[in-house]
Amino acid sequence: MILRQLVIRQGQRALIFPASQRWIRSLNTEIGKTDVTQKNKTHEVDLDCIGSQTDASATPIEKTEEPSVASAYKTWLNQRSTLGPHYEPHALVNRPPSPKDVTLELLMASQAHLGHATSLWKPQNQRYIFGIHQGIHIISLDITAAHLRRAAKVVEGVCERGGLVLFVGTREGQDRCVVNAAKLAGGCHLFERWIPGSITNGQQILGKCKMKVVDDLDNELEGYEEQLIDRPTLKPDLVICMNPLENYVLLHECGLNGIPTIGVIDTDADPTWVTYPIPANDDSLRCVNLIAGVLGKAGEEGQRRRRAMVLARGYTNQPSDEKTGDTSHRSAIAS
């Protein structure tokens, strides 16, 4: 009975699907046959192939011409469907919102309000905490937004005065947003371990890293190579840290050198480690992407204003022309 079922099932299968190439080849005694079919795969047009298509007994599947990879890809590019509105995971990195577009809804959508379990809190964060929900602290988003805007002003001001901003995010997955933010703000990035002593012992650690001299429009100036050789290494003018918990050494060095710091402070982090805390969830990549993007955008605006000022006034290191009442640079900034 079982045998009969087998024949019924497999017989149907065998009738539906044509004989597969693999076992036909095992019955084939000619050796050269397979080589010919292999050649057809790579070269598109083969006269032998077209000529022998009449006898369908031998190899019915491989005789049909396969398009080349390039033409198949081109066809796919032309024929693929266009997607409607959908979630793009990297939109926050590639097209970050500017500080004025930050809303509480956006912050909540990017999980900025989620803190840590109540037992892990640092009491210094009390003023940033809205309440407790299911055993975790909820960060007050209006304070987050206010602190984020304040930090954005700081970044913008530093960039406007030609300062060097360092974006740091050393956790897994934070590299892209940190690099993008640094690119926008014209600053530096760090997405791997901070080498302890890079500020306090800079000559030993960053001594071989190259520097350059630029003018007020950021064009490189030639002829300073000799002076750059025995010059002390650079220090950042502002450090923005996405995960202060892992970067205590960095923040401590900044404190020793009087470098202001901005940090994303979760409910388990100490807000006194940084100069300008932003109370938010540092464990959510989406939240970190948002904050880094907003600060990067602020830096971009600062750089733009600095260049506009240079173009309007000639150069940045000039007092304002309040006496003469010349406010052309103001209008240039406002535009």
Add this chain to the structure above:
Amino acid sequence: MRAAWLPKLGSQPLPPWISFQRQAPRRPDISLFGATQGFRRGAVVGTRRFATSSTRNGIAAPEISFELKDDQKGIPRYARVVPASPSYFTGKPDFTDNLLSLQELLRKHQTLPAAPPGQVPRIAWKTLAQYRLLVGEPVKASKYHKIILLLQRLNHIHPSLLPEEVKLAMAPYKRDINPHENVANQHTADRFGRVIGVGRRKSSTARVWLVEGDGEVLVNGRPLISTFPRVHDRESAIWALKATGRIDKYNVWALVEGGGTTGQAEALTLGVAKALLVHEPSLKPALRRAGCITRDPRRVERKKPGKLKARKMPAWVKR
């Protein structure tokens, strides 16, 4: 500060023997620009007026003119020192820039179809030491491995669709000589039906000419029995023929040099096997099973200090 190197001129006219030549524009000292903390001293964005009475205007020093004089035209008025690369604070800027540029390239061309595993061109990437020489930074092996993984993924893009910029980006990471293009020469029978095979073992080298025949063997012009007094050596010299049952099908004419009898006999094994493979390629599995194809890489172990030979310790003496 700008005019510090210019000679100070008095009110009286210059004597005729002094001809004042305008100096070529020199680079001012960058420390004068306050470039360390660029935004603190390098740029004044706005000023406040602290004086309340107009009488102080007469006491104050004359206003500084920021207009450029003719001899100062070539000198930049503002300069600041910035890192050459945004990866300055990583301590390995060149490596980090390389990694980021490759990542960006891969992100751009991620959707291009990949070649099937067998058709990917084999490329030898630079070794860690070569890469360190290239960038001049102490890059760790695990970090360089990230670059290698990116390069391998880029190399998997189908060759017919590989963009030009990817080719250019991969070029500096390739070794100067690609060892995968190095293929062994194919030996063939000459017009007399002879096939040469070369085998080595220990410090011996054997050149073997194998020709179809009736089982004659001549090593250095002498028959096998007078070359190798040991039976075991005679057996291993023609072991490739014996293991495949071809002793009476081929004639062997061989030249062996270097080493001792064992080395010479086993060098012959390899030489005969290689020549036999040219005559009958289908014998390869049988010869592999007989152990005739693999070159034995062992050499004499070196003598060490404090030992009598390679490992032999001197006899223990009480004192």
